[in-house]
Amino acid sequence: MRCNRGSPCSNCMRARKGDCVYENPSPAERSTTGQDRVADIGGDFNAFLSLPTPEDLVASANSGLPGASTGAASSSTGAPTPVSQSSVQELDILRNRLRQLESQLSSTTAAPSQSHVSTPASTLETSSSRLGGTFHLHSQGQHVGALATPRAISHKSRFFGQSHFVCGLPLLRDIIEAIDQYATETSGLVVAVQKCKTMAKRIKALRAPAWPTPLTAELASKAVCDSLVECYLEGIEKVYRILHIPTFRNKYDALWTSDVESDRDFVAQLKLVLALGATTYDDNFSLRASAVQWIYEVQTWISEPEFKSRLGVQFLQTNILLVLAREMVSVGGESSWIACGSLLRIAVSMGLHRDPALLSKTTTMACEMRRRLWNTILELCLQSSLSSGGPPMITEREFDTEPPRNFDDDQIIIDGATSRPDSVFTQVSTPRALRMTFASRLKVVKLLNDLRSGQSYQETLRLDAELKASYKEANRVLKDCKKGQNSPTEFELSVGDFIMRRYLCALHFPYYGLSLQEPSYAFSRKMTVESAFRMWSTESSDSAGGATSPDKQQFARLVTCSSGFFRLSVWQSSILLVLELRSTVQEDDGFSLAPVRPDLLNVMEDSKSWNLRTIEAGETNIKGYLMLSILMAQIKGIMRHLSETEIVESIVKAGEEAMQDALVVFESLLAQLQPEGTEIQDLQEIDLTFTDDWDSLMVDDFLDDGVSDPMAWIF
The missing domain is CATH 1.10.287 (Helix Hairpins)
Incomplete structure (x- = not known):
């Protein structure tokens, strides 16, 4: 027994x-x-x-x-x-x-x-170069004999999922290796890059006020403030509903007419509105230094150890504005994905993830403001996840808050008001339309950045159809609204289309590199290029010349002067289109008499000009301009049938010339920022006896410019 x-x-x-x-x-x-x-x-x-x-x-x-x-x-x-x-x-x-x-x-x-976390089988490939440093490419084979699909990139202590553009690093490997053979500490390109870095650090230091910077009631003139407030309300607020506009306007008017001491909570909120409005105030972001000052003041004020007593709707509004302002004005190095995660937890601690109808009875205005703020936080969390390559860290099962109801701001003041039908355009119609696509966009980001995601190509195609269907329905709702008395502005339609194209491009981009070798992925190549072209066209339409509508001008300023999601997406689309041009040139058999994609040739020239304009508007990150310049040189060398050695020489020369262009702009910016009576240090006197090697110069220093700017990860 x-x-x-x-x-x-x-x-x-x-x-x-x-x-x-x-x-x-x-x-x-x-x-x-x-x-x-x-x-x-x-x-x-x-x-x-x-x-x-x-x-x-x-x-x-x-x-x-x-x-x-x-x-x-x-x-x-x-x-x-x-x-x-x-x-x-x-x-x-x-x-x-x-x-x-x-x-x-x-x-x-x-x-x-x-x-144990069940993850798909993956391989790890390490790529090292003096220019690019050491990167680890995490790839996944879908079946035996299949080409590896890039899943993530890790570098030192940082890990980025598939939606981060750095996962396209293999597409630039040939150009990195070519320059790597040339780059030394004394080469002209390295010296020029170091000069740009030195001046960029000086510019940022002159812009940044002392820390801490106490919050004051000092503002710009009323005329300037009025313009900045309108820029904000007619732009960002239309897409990300944060404020109750009538309440904000009443407090704003009282600020200039009343003798009573200003409410510090409102002053903090107002300064962030002014900082965000400054990004579309003019073509060169002339108020950037003031915007940085205002953000520093609010950051100092919000860092005071008085959290619990402030935990309310106005405090949450200010936090949302601060996250947006820091990203769009490029203040500080904190990742917006991390900041949005903190924002999400503040909202959950306040119960915004529960629909107000399930909580204690309250006013219509309180209910709708909670729904609007939760909706905005969801949108920001998803966008930051897409840009940073981090998982969204939220599912639809974790909240039951309904989308904002179709009210104008003046309606929700009245208790018991009835929301309008979807066919009637209101001040929340655009955010409501974006919310209709939230579920499909969330699935896209989860597919790209979730550790457990296997990501078969069939799943990509299924999500492609789902994403397009949700956008088609949202677009139909907005088009129905155009038939009424009120209709969405051109700015709102442009932003909505831009956001959807960005997710569609991100969904197919992992297969773009594979499509250059494997025809079975041709559909992803087509969708990647088409989506990138649509995103790029939103910027290029303003630079084409001729009369420009205020809405188009405002969006063009947003993607040129601000940092973050919109400018980064335009830059990525331009890089993608230039890479497509390079692939087309390499595939050209020489039998066609027609020029190679004249539309892409125009994009190549326009994108370089646009990148230089971003530097003239105050951007100190020169990597985008450098990368486009050397890609252009490579393409022109291929079209002229130059030898590999000659192409490398032209690439290096183009890089040096690009850095000289940036230096001219930096000298002008320094002249404006330097205190009176001081002289700009002669570039010849800058200490170029580096203690760091080329790898540190191009990787660590470049990447440490601030992880809030994902463009910093291109090298």
């Missing part, structure tokens, strides 16, 4: 032996896998089930007593005999053994799901 390995075991108990002795198992026997352990425990359970039941044991014990045939009562009234005492002990042992087996089985079966 099988031993149940109890102490004592069942066999020894029947034989009336007091002790059991077990042989020590061999090391091989002791080192069992989790499945073997479950099997052993299952065997113990089978042995346990084969034992007599407690009722059988009691009956067996009673059968040995005198008078058992007359009933159990006679045995239960007397003193226990040795046999009955043994039976009770055996029952206790069996109960204890059952508890042990249940506990072991539970811990053994539960442990794998708690300690």
